[in-house]
Amino acid sequence: MKRPSRDELQKPGYEIPDELKGSVVVTTLNRLYNWGRRNSVWPMMFGLACCAIEMIATAASRYDLARFGMEVMRPSPRQSDVMIVSGTVTKRMAPLIVRLYNQMPMPKYVIAMGACASGGGPFKEGYNVVSGVDKLIPVDVYIPGCPPTPEALLFGLMKLQQKIERQSFKEVYTKPDYIPEPVLGPDLMDPRDYPKIREYTQKKLQELQQQAAQAAQG
Amino acid sequence: MAQPTVAAPDLAARFPEMVTPDTRKGYSGYIVKAEALLDFAKALKEEFGYDYLSSVTGVDYLPQGLMEVVYHAYKITGGPPLVFKVQVPRDNPVVPSVTSIWPGANFQEREAWDLLGIRFEGHPNLKRILLWEGFWGHPLRKDWREPYYEGEHKPFKSRTAGPHFWHEDHNPFGKNVDYPPGFDPYTWEPETADQILYESVIQRTRKPEQEELHSEQVVVNLGPQHPSTHGVFRMIATLDGETVVALEPVMGYLHRNHEKIGERNTWIMNIPYTDRLDYITAMSNNFGYVLAVEKLMGLEPPERAQYLRVIMAELTRIVNHLWAIGFLLNDLGAFFTPALYAIEERELILDVFEAASGSRMMNNYMRFGGVVRDIPEDAWDMLVKLVHDRLPRKIDELDRFLTHNELIKSRTQGVGVLTPEQAIALSTSGPVLRASGVPYDVRRAEPYGIYDRFDFDVAVRYHGDVYDRYLIRLDEARQSLRILQQAVRDIPERGAPILAGKPQYQVRVPAGEAYGRVEGPKGELGFYVVSTGKANPWRYHVRAPSFINLTALEAMSIGNKVADLVVILGSIDIVLGEVDR
Ligand code: SF4
Numbered sequence: 028m029k030r031p032s033r034d035e036l037q038k039p040g041y042e043i044p045d046e047l048k049g050s051v052v053v054t055t056l057n058r059l060y061n062w063g064r065r066n067s068v069w070p071m072m073f074g075l076a077c078c079a080i081e082m083i084a085t086a087a088s089r090y091d092l093a094r095f096g097m098e099v100m101r102p103s104p105r106q107s108d109v110m111i112v113s114g115t116v117t118k119r120m121a122p123l124i125v126r127l128y129n130q131m132p133m134p135k136y137v138i139a140m141g142a143c144a145s146g147g148g149p150f151k152e153g154y155n156v157v158s159g160v161d162k163l164i165p166v167d168v169y170i171p172g173c174p175p176t177p178e179a180l181l182f183g184l185m186k187l188q189q190k191i192e193r194q195s196f197k198e199v200y201t202k203p204d205y206i207p208e209p210v211l212g213p214d215l216m217d218p219r220d221y222p223k224i225r226e227y228t229q230k231k232l233q234e235l236q237q238q239a240a241q242a243a244q245g
Numbered sequence: 246m247a248q249p250t251v252a253a254p255d256l257a258a259r260f261p262e263m264v265t266p267d268t269r270k271g272y273s274g275y276i277v278k279a280e281a282l283l284d285f286a287k288a289l290k291e292e293f294g295y296d297y298l299s300s301v302t303g304v305d306y307l308p309q310g311l312m313e314v315v316y317h318a319y320k321i322t323g324g325p326p327l328v329f330k331v332q333v334p335r336d337n338p339v340v341p342s343v344t345s346i347w348p349g350a351n352f353q354e355r356e357a358w359d360l361l362g363i364r365f366e367g368h369p370n371l372k373r374i375l376l377w378e379g380f381w382g383h384p385l386r387k388d389w390r391e392p393y394y395e396g397e398h399k400p401f402k403s404r405t406a407g408p409h410f411w412h413e414d415h416n417p418f419g420k421n422v423d424y425p426p427g428f429d430p431y432t433w434e435p436e437t438a439d440q441i442l443y444e445s446v447i448q449r450t451r452k453p454e455q456e457e458l459h460s461e462q463v464v465v466n467l468g469p470q471h472p473s474t475h476g477v478f479r480m481i482a483t484l485d486g487e488t489v490v491a492l493e494p495v496m497g498y499l500h501r502n503h504e505k506i507g508e509r510n511t512w513i514m515n516i517p518y519t520d521r522l523d524y525i526t527a528m529s530n531n532f533g534y535v536l537a538v539e540k541l542m543g544l545e546p547p548e549r550a551q552y553l554r555v556i557m558a559e560l561t562r563i564v565n566h567l568w569a570i571g572f573l574l575n576d577l578g579a580f581f582t583p584a585l586y587a588i589e590e591r592e593l594i595l596d597v598f599e600a601a602s603g604s605r606m607m608n609n610y611m612r613f614g615g616v617v618r619d620i621p622e623d624a625w626d627m628l629v630k631l632v633h634d635r636l637p638r639k640i641d642e643l644d645r646f647l648t649h650n651e652l653i654k655s656r657t658q659g660v661g662v663l664t665p666e667q668a669i670a671l672s673t674s675g676p677v678l679r680a681s682g683v684p685y686d687v688r689r690a691e692p693y694g695i696y697d698r699f700d701f702d703v704a705v706r707y708h709g710d711v712y713d714r715y716l717i718r719l720d721e722a723r724q725s726l727r728i729l730q731q732a733v734r735d736i737p738e739r740g741a742p743i744l745a746g747k748p749q750y751q752v753r754v755p756a757g758e759a760y761g762r763v764e765g766p767k768g769e770l771g772f773y774v775v776s777t778g779k780a781n782p783w784r785y786h787v788r789a790p791s792f793i794n795l796t797a798l799e800a801m802s803i804g805n806k807v808a809d810l811v812v813i814l815g816s817i818d819i820v821l822g823e824v825d826r
Contacts, residue, residue, distance in 0.1 A: 073470055075477060076499055076822055077524035079570070080606065087588040118421075119377055120477055120498045123470060149518065151412070152509075153502030154384050154391040155376065158413065158421050174606055212433045213381035214392070214422045221430045227417055231426035 057196055064108075065191040068136070068184070071107035072100035073127070076114025078141040078174040085177035095184060104130040109187065111180075112166075115143035115150055116157040118215040122208045128164045129206060134199035136184055136191075139166045142173040149173065157215070164206060253752060256293075260285055268332060271541070271757020271776075279340055282331055285761050286346045289318060289327070289715065297321045297669055297685075298347035299542030300760070300771055300788040301354055303361040305335065307380055307387040309371055310337035312363055315773065317788075318347075319759055321683060323671055323690035325759065333363075342368035349672025352796050360385040360504070370445075375497035375825055378441065381425050384505055391505065392416060392423035396779040398509050426690075444494050446483050459788070462490065465807060469498045475572065476821035480798075492799045496792075496825050503826040507785035512752050513613070514811040515785065520607040522787060523823035526565045528557040529765045531611040536693055537761025541754050548742040550615035551695045552736040557598070557610060557627070558763070559732070560723040563636060564591050565766035566676075566718040566725075569818040570643065573715060576815035583647070590639050593631060599626030615744030622739070632729045640722050648716070657711035659811035661801040664709060671797040674790050675768025677817055681709035681719040687764035698735075699728045711809075714816040735791050751780060767791050767818060787826055791819040 043051055074082060086092045086100065101107040104127045116124060128137070139160050142148030147158030160166060167190060170183035207218045216224060256275055257264050263281035267274050277285050289295040294317040304313045312335045317326040331340050342365035343350050353511050354365040355374040362383035372378065382389050393412040395401045403409055406575040413419045424430075443464050468479035477498035503522065504513040507515050519534045520527035532554055539546070546554070565679055569825035571587030595605045601620040602608040610616055620628070647653055663673070668681035678685055684705040688696040704720035762771035768790025775784035796816050 050494065076501075077521055077606065083584075084588060084592070087583050087592075089589070089592050115501050117498060117500055119436045119500065120469065123498075127470060149521065150501040150503075150506065151394040151421075152391060152395070153506055154421075155497075155502050156421060158393075162420055167751065176605065195763055210430075210433065211377050211379065212430060213379060213425050213428055215420075215423075216424075216430055216433075217420075220418060223418065224424055224428070224430045228424050228426055228428040231424075235426050 035050045058194045060210065061192050061194065064134075064196075065188045066096040067099075068095070068097050068108045068187065068191070069099045069101050069106065070097055071104055071131070072102045073110065074113050075116065075120065076143065078113035078143070078155060081177055082111060082113045085180045090177040090181065092181075092184075095181070095188070097184060104128075105132060107131060108134070108135060109136040109138060111138045111140050112144040112160045113140045115148065116160045116163070117155050118157055118209075119155060119211065121157050121163055121215055122211065124160065125163055125206050125208045129208075133202060134194075135166045136187055137164055138168045138187060139169065140183070141172045141175055142171065145169045145171065163209070165193070165203075166182040246585065256285075256289075259288065264329075267328075273758075274330060276330050276332060279331050282341050282343065283346070285329070286343050289329075289434040290346055290791075292323070295327055298349050298672055299326065299674075299762075299769060300359065300773060300786075301343070301350050302773055302784075302786045302788075303338075303357040303363050303385075304775055304784045304786075305361060305385065307335070310335045312361065314340050314357065314363060316343070317773075319690070321685055323685070325691055326762075328760070337634055338363040339366055340364070341366050342371075344368055347672065348670050349793065349796055352792060356792075358608075359383070362386060365667060373497075373773075375500040376379065376480075378496070381423075384502070385508075391423050391502075396509075396780075399511055399514060399654060417575045429612065442493070442495070446481055446491055454695055458523070467810065475815070475819060478814075478819065478824070480814070482802070482807060484807055487808075489802045489805055489807060489810065492802045492810070494536055494795050494798055496821075497797070499821040499825040501822075501826065503787065504785055508782055510782075511780050512782060513750060515782070516611065517607065518608040519787075520609055521822055522789065522826060523765070523767060523770075523791065523820045524606060525568055526561045527606060527767050528561040528610060528761055529610045530770065531608065532558050532694075533761055533763040533765065533770045534772050535613055535761075536610045536763060537753075537759045537774050538754060538778055540759040540761055541774065541776055542613060542759055543751065543755075544614040544745055546615045546745055547742040549619075549737045550742040550745075552732050553616050553620065553743065553784050554611060554694055555696070555699075556729060556732050556736075557601070557608075557616075558728050559598065560594050560628075562725045562766040563640075563722045564594050565818075566722045567591055567640075568644075568767075569815075570647070570715060570718055573711075573812070573815045573818075574647070574653075576811045577653065583643075586639075586643065586646075586794055589723075590636065593627075593635065597628050597631070600627075612744060612748070614746055615742075617744070617748075619739065619743055625739075629733055632726060632733055637723075637726055640719060640726070642822055648719070653715075654712065656809075656812065657715060657816075658708075659710050660708050660805060660809050661711045661816060663797055663801050667797065667800050668709065671800060673768070673794045673797045675765065675794070676714055676717045676721065677768065677794050677797065679704060680706045682707040687762055687769055691762075693761075693763060700729050701727050711816040718818075722755075732803045754778070754782075762788070765790055767820070767823070768794055787823075789823040789826060791817070792824045792826075795819060 092098045139145045144160045150156045151158050168183045168186050170179055172179050210216045259265055263278045264275050267276050275670045300317040302315050311332050318328050319326050354368055357363045358371055359373040359375050463484045465482045469477040479495040480538040481493045482489050522530045567587040567590055571584035574583035598608055599605045602610040645653045663681045665682045668678050684703045686703040689703050701724045704717050704724055707719045754776040756776050758775045760773045762769055770790055771788030773786040774782050777783045
């Protein structure tokens with residue numbers, strides 16, 4: 028990984044006299060801003076399952092997240108920029124993940140690390156497993172693997188940096204819609220789905236009653 | 246090969262009519278009538294010395310209309326397990342709870358209630374444990390279907406022959422959900438479950454004199470998203486001032502339905518799933534599972550495979566103990582630096598694993614009757630160097646840095662004490678049990694594989710506090726090195742067979758039951774499997790050491806300060822993948 032140098036900022040291509048090259052930079056505000064943002068993405072300290080172990084290994088000395096300005100794992104969502112969803116999202120955990128996401132300040136990013144977070148992974152058919160965290164919150168980068176190697180995680184983080192670089196800082200602070208927390212009922216319920224759920228369960232009940240009636244007749 | 250059972254005390258004669266030997270083909274042990282269970286258990290414990298109840302689980306025999314509860318009990322002095330079962334009708338399964346005799350059954354009975362709907366009469370706190378209150382149904386029952394249900398067992402047609410489809414497209418909600426008929430979401434009150442939890446904790450600990458003094462106990466909730474709970478684990482502590490008076494662990498935030506999926510899978514498909522139980526120690530999980538199934542199949546792996554298994558399992562133990570020590574220090578406040586030292590060594594061992602199995606963490610290395618690949622030559626050289634030179638040096642280094650550190654001593658000595666009596670009664674195992682002065686190690690108590698050939702000591706410490714639980718991990722890592730050095734010396738030459746028979750995708754497993762247990766790094770890891778002779782297990786149950794060791798968390802914490810809770814939890818060394826499965 029190249030160290031962010033002055034040349035990187037020097038994009039609009041103004042001629043700067045040689046004697047000033049060491050101390051003057053002409054750039055756009057956007058580029059300067061994103062340059063800073065992209066090199067200090069603070070992840071939330073938050074591990075769900077096996078993938079979290081690889082995330083910790085990535086932060087350790089051999090792979091060294093600090094090279095990307097990302098070693099500052101924040102235990103509080105209020106201080107973090109990116110949520111690395113590292114592991115299986117269960118229904119029981121789903122309301123909490125949405126709550127954590129809602130608590131993060133803008134601009135916020137989500138990385139789905141591993142097969143489980145991306146789409147349910149090996150446990151997809153499990154009754155307590157949400158098939159992919161994108162069923163709950165929007166995801167910026169998906170990293171395949173079970174678990175993704177630290178190299179893969181680093182690659183995903185670099186993709187996120189590229190994404191940040193392309194954004195305009197005028198837009199990144201627009202507030203997204205608040206995502207209502209799912210509720211644990213007989214199964215996981217999204218409050219936005221309530222009418223649909225009621226319709227479905229009523230239909231099911233009617234079918235059952237019909238069957239019972241038919242059985243009684245026949 | 247059936248399980249060796251204790252022939253000596255003739256229990257059937259001691260309890261005429263109430264206890265009969267289990268004569269089903271491939272089964273062993275005794276069947277006890279539900280009404281005699283408590284007398285039987287008491288006699289077992291007091292007269293015959295079976296003071297340690299290892300595993301309790303249920304099996305749903307749908308065709309016979311029976312629900313069976315299976316118990317495995319041991320003598321803490323060693324020897325094979327005694328298996329006994331209680332059979333009750335499936336539509337109203339009620340069994341007396343044995344928690345009054347073996348308190349360690351607490352969580353396991355709750356689990357059986359949660360997943361199978363077996364009611365344990367007399368249980369002090371029979372609530373759901375892995376799922377939440379209000380969940381629809383008991384999922385491990387054979388007639389319960391998950392929302393993405395496709396067939397009774399794998400391989401599913403849609404995956405092999407097609408047409409391929411997304412489960413999402415077949416579900417009316419496009420998600421992994423289903424609701425009972427007639428359910429109305431608008432009348433659902435979501436808050437109650439947590440409130441009941443808090444209230445029950447307060448009720449349990451309120452003392453009459455507090456009413457007079459107008460003093461109140463405080464309930465503190467830690468987790469599930471908490472930097473020091475090692476994943477998604479939650480504790481509800483009741484405090485009197487700063488002192489813990491009661492504690493209730495809440496889990497299930499990583500319940501991934503391991504057993505339900507395992508019963509749909511074919512036998513061999515389960516091996517990679519075991520990797521994901523305790524994801525730090527994938528190799529020894531493989532070991533436990535293949536051992537259980539080999540018992541049923543009557544397979545004996547060739548020599549070289551036996552040695553490779555031992556080598557991998559012991560390396561895993563070192564990885565785990567280093568990791569545990571590093572993160573215990575993390576919990577003590579020495580943030581990340583000690584863990585970095587531990588992870589450095591771990592990476593080197595993972596390199597060996599990767600060379601042998603193709604994956605760093607999820608090794609999927611063992612097979613029924615052997616291992617899947619031999620270890621490459623260069624990795625072998627690396628391994629020999631590690632075992633003889635680097636790891637001993639590094640373990641000594643950790644010892645030098647940490648053991649006599651003033652801060653560590655003052656924060657850990659005398660904290661979180663577990664007496665040997667409690668440790669046995671609460672069914673703890675592994676380092677937690679041995680740090681309390683009970684030298685019980687499955688590798689010695691009932692040797693499996695080729696562990697009877699090695700010369701090593703069962704590490705034991707006597708204070709039962711956090712400090713001893715730290716020390717014992719160092720001791721055990723050193724003993725593992727001793728085993729490794731012998732194994733590396735004695736292993737048959739490269740080129741010797743590593744798998745009994747030909748590699749197979751579909752194995753034949755004769756009908757019957759088997760319980761395979763290994764001394765995992767966290768404790769006794771047991772797999773209880775029931776086969777009906779089909780391609781899939783009828784029952785697949787994991788006796789997870791971290792889960793059962795948590796039974797002792799409350800006993801360890803009471804009387805300590807709230808600031809030490811995190812350290813005490815760290816010293817048990819749990820991994821949520823295994824706690825919640
Ligand atoms: S993707 Fe694989 S390694 Fe990651 S959490 Fe899921 S099962 Fe574990």
